[in-house]
Amino acid sequence: MYEIVAFYLFSVLTIGLFLVTVLSKNVLYAMTSLAAGMVLISGFFFILGADFLGVVQLVVYVGAIMALYSFAMMFFDATRDIKEKNTNPALVFILGGLSAFVLVLMFAAPIHSDAIVALYPMHDGIGNAQDVGMVLFTKYLIPFEVAALMLLVAMISGIILAGKKMDLSLTEDTSADDEIMTKKDEK
Amino acid sequence: METTLAGHAMETLPHVTWLGVLIKAVIILAVISAIAGFGTFIERKVLAFMQRRLGPMHVGPFGLLQLAADGIKLFTKEDIVPQNANRFIFMIAPIITAATAFIALSAVPVFPDFTIPEFIPLLGGTFVPSIAADLNIGILFVLGMMAAGLYGPLLAGMSQANKWGIIGAARTAVQFLSYEVVTGLSILAPIMLVGSLSFVDFNDYQQGGIGSWLIWQQPVAFVLFLIAGFAETNRTPFDLLEHEAEVVSGYATEYSGMRWGMFFIGEYANMITVSIIAAVVFLGGYSVEGIGWLFIILKVAFFFFLMLWVRASWPHIRPDQLMWLCWKVLMPIALINILITAIVILL
Numbered sequence A: 001m002y003e004i005v006a007f008y009l010f011s012v013l014t015i016g017l018f019l020v021t022v023l024s025k026n027v028l029y030a031m032t033s034l035a036a037g038m039v040l041i042s043g044f045f046f047i048l049g050a051d052f053l054g055v056v057q058l059v060v061y062v063g064a065i066m067a068l069y070s071f072a073m074m075f076f077d078a079t080r081d082i083k084e085k086n087t088n089p090a091l092v093f094i095l096g097g098l099s100a101f102v103l104v105l106m107f108a109a110p111i112h113s114d115a116i117v118a119l120y121p122m123h124d125g126i127g128n129a130q131d132v133g134m135v136l137f138t139k140y141l142i143p144f145e146v147a148a149l150m151l152l153v154a155m156i157s158g159i160i161l162a163g164k165k166m167d168l169s170l171t172e173d174t175s176a177d178d179e180i181m182t183k184k185d186e187k
Numbered sequence B: 001m002e003t004t005l006a007g008h009a010m011e012t013l014p015h016v017t018w019l020g021v022l023i024k025a026v027i028i029l030a031v032i033s034a035i036a037g038f039g040t041f042i043e044r045k046v047l048a049f050m051q052r053r054l055g056p057m058h059v060g061p062f063g064l065l066q067l068a069a070d071g072i073k074l075f076t077k078e079d080i081v082p083q084n085a086n087r088f089i090f091m092i093a094p095i096i097t098a099a100t101a102f103i104a105l106s107a108v109p110v111f112p113d114f115t116i117p118e119f120i121p122l123l124g125g126t127f128v129p130s131i132a133a134d135l136n137i138g139i140l141f142v143l144g145m146m147a148a149g150l151y152g153p154l155l156a157g158m159s160q161a162n163k164w165g166i167i168g169a170a171r172t173a174v175q176f177l178s179y180e181v182v183t184g185l186s187i188l189a190p191i192m193l194v195g196s197l198s199f200v201d202f203n204d205y206q207q208g209g210i211g212s213w214l215i216w217q218q219p220v221a222f223v224l225f226l227i228a229g230f231a232e233t234n235r236t237p238f239d240l241l242e243h244e245a246e247v248v249s250g251y252a253t254e255y256s257g258m259r260w261g262m263f264f265i266g267e268y269a270n271m272i273t274v275s276i277i278a279a280v281v282f283l284g285g286y287s288v289e290g291i292g293w294l295f296i297i298l299k300v301a302f303f304f305f306l307m308l309w310v311r312a313s314w315p316h317i318r319p320d321q322l323m324w325l326c327w328k329v330l331m332p333i334a335l336i337n338i339l340i341t342a343i344v345i346l347l
Helices: A002-023 A027-047 A051-075 A089-112 A128-137 A141-162 A175-186 B009-015 B018-050 B066-076 B087-105 B138-148 B151-159 B163-194 B199-205 B219-232 B257-282 B292-313 B319-346
Strands: none
Touching: A002 A027, A027 A051, A027 B087, A027 B151, A051 A128, A051 B138, A051 B151, A051 B163, A128 A141, B018 B066, B018 B087, B018 B257, B018 B292, B066 B257, B087 B138, B087 B151, B087 B257, B138 B163, B138 B199, B138 B257, B151 B163, B151 B257, B163 B199, B163 B219, B163 B257, B163 B319, B199 B257, B219 B257, B219 B292, B219 B319, B257 B292
16 A cells, blocks of 8 residues: 555656656756656665665766756856757657657566566565675676776776876966966957 | 664564654654754854853853754744745755755664653554664665755755855765765775674674774774765865855855755754764664663764864865865775775685
């Protein structure tokens, strides 16, 4: 009973919040509803008894969306609405609708199958984290390691892109100030 | 009291009713809010004594009623929303800070568990648990919830159409992205030793007296966690978000009245949460026998005092220094610490 109430509550809230994310023209509303929706998705994991995954969802998305916010801060005035440039609304509608339809079909298909069994069911007595770890380091070891390698590559390339003047302190770097001064002198 | 806490979390679950959890939630809300208010007074007194001042003295004995005066002031002040601000986000931002701080407290052990005596009508015989929501992954949940709490300052700064506010919000993001890695990695080493994410298991692991406290096995992790905890609660060496001398009041510049007060209740509740985590994970936690609960209160009080002490003795640091410290110093140390711990466990 509690589960059903909680499920419908979380469903309505999540769908509503993500609708706001898509439809709102205000970057602050869009980001905030995205963050709130991601946090609420962890509720589904808790209802399913997958506490560990729920908390991972919480921790990961709170941090990830915080990084998105900082981009929004750099590029937009958060207190004003954004004028969107929709050059071809019909194409957007068709492509978006089609991909949404395909996704719904993909995820709804298992409803009509009886052959679904959990290959690695949860064990009573040992915690969630252990179960996830077992599956990660047996069946999904190679994808796991490949993902780790990709993240390492991404991190190194990020450092190389950003780290051209790493040995100089940003606050002590006076090159920008010098540039401004020379421009003033020219005037 | 004798049947619980010492045992595994699973054994306590059947006793806990929704009424007990509800009572616990009310107790946490009431007591921690009161402590948060009292904390501001203690902070001013401690800072004053360390700087050879007297602090608040005029209202009541030793200025004790200053608390009530401040409370009345906060509640009766006009609730101002700036003209160009994003009204809705501006108004919910303080609630996010306060709410997430209390949600985090729901998964840590606060006060001993007890059964309400039978002679009290309606509530008699209800068992009130020590941890309102005894999750098996308590530590991760608390850290995640405290991280979500930083959305309060972020949204507040971004919605208020004020340059100091937006700088405060940018600093929130910088601070969050810096310390979060250190918090997670520093606490990972003790988690590997104990082999569980539950506060109850951490507590049981260290029941053998002072010698079995995890601080002796993990001194590096303890120091790292403490530093990250200061950053997590915006305490002084890392209180970039509201550095009065640089950004007026940062994210809180445009706030007044109770909305401003809610940021502070959230901050003090977070201080208490970090203190409890440090006490349970590294300093042996609580014990159920006798006056064992007094000791965890003393430990928590010590960490609370430490935060005030550091505020009195250390200057602020700049945002780039914080990033430098977290990414270039603390994170490698934390990684090496994890590596050494793993090698020791395997050997």
